[in-house]
Amino acid sequence: MPHTHEFEEVIPSDTAAAQRVQERVIRALEEFQYSSRDIFCMRLAIEEAVTNAIKHGNRRDVSKKVFVRCLVDAERVHLVVEDEGPGFVLENVPDPTADENLDKPSGRGIKLMQSFLTAVEYNDQGNQVTLVKRREPSPEQSGKSA
């Protein structure tokens, strides 16, 4: 098994291309035998991050690209997703779990990423997000150490 799996992709603002990148990241996780739980968390997070880049960042402008950089090793997944949009201020995003927002049909992607990943960080401009997921100990491993 290699020590790291690293790749970069530049994709159009198109959900089919986003799916292909998602599958490539997941294959890398499978290569390093991440658990189904880790794969669940990462797949969901990639979907949310790339969808945000296409929809909110690039505003579905097909001439704009999404840049994806991925590094996977035995311990963690590190993924950077950047769009060509103007960016946003994280603090200005309404809390989707506030009572007044519970019935709104959108605005939950960031909350889900933050909940399922080890770290979610935006650059100052707000057009680039870094997702980090550390390998969670498997139940078998936890059992052995108990």
Place this chain on the structure above:
Amino acid sequence: MASGQRRLDIDTIGDVTIARFVDKKILDETNIQIIGNQLFGLVEEDGRKRIVLDFSNVEYLSSAALGKLITMEKKVKSAGGKLRLCAIRPDIYEVFAITKLNQVFDIKEDQDQALEGF
């Protein structure tokens, strides 16, 4: 023939409609759009009022899919009907819990419980 692809398996028990998602992954927008249209059609075209959504096949669910479910809940309510969700696996239930949508939807353990007193 995207619009012709059935993304819901429909069963009817008495006056209750059980709609089971066919897909394992309800993630990408195109797919979610189709599923949303088929869900809304149950209320808006077929006039169904008591609907159970069965998630037993669903392994992944994105925030965009949650959005369609919220719209579905509103449509069913404004038609004077009731919506229940059931057979949600733990990973997916966590998505509902994190977003506090487990407080918005009527979620039951399985189809039998969803049908009880419905």
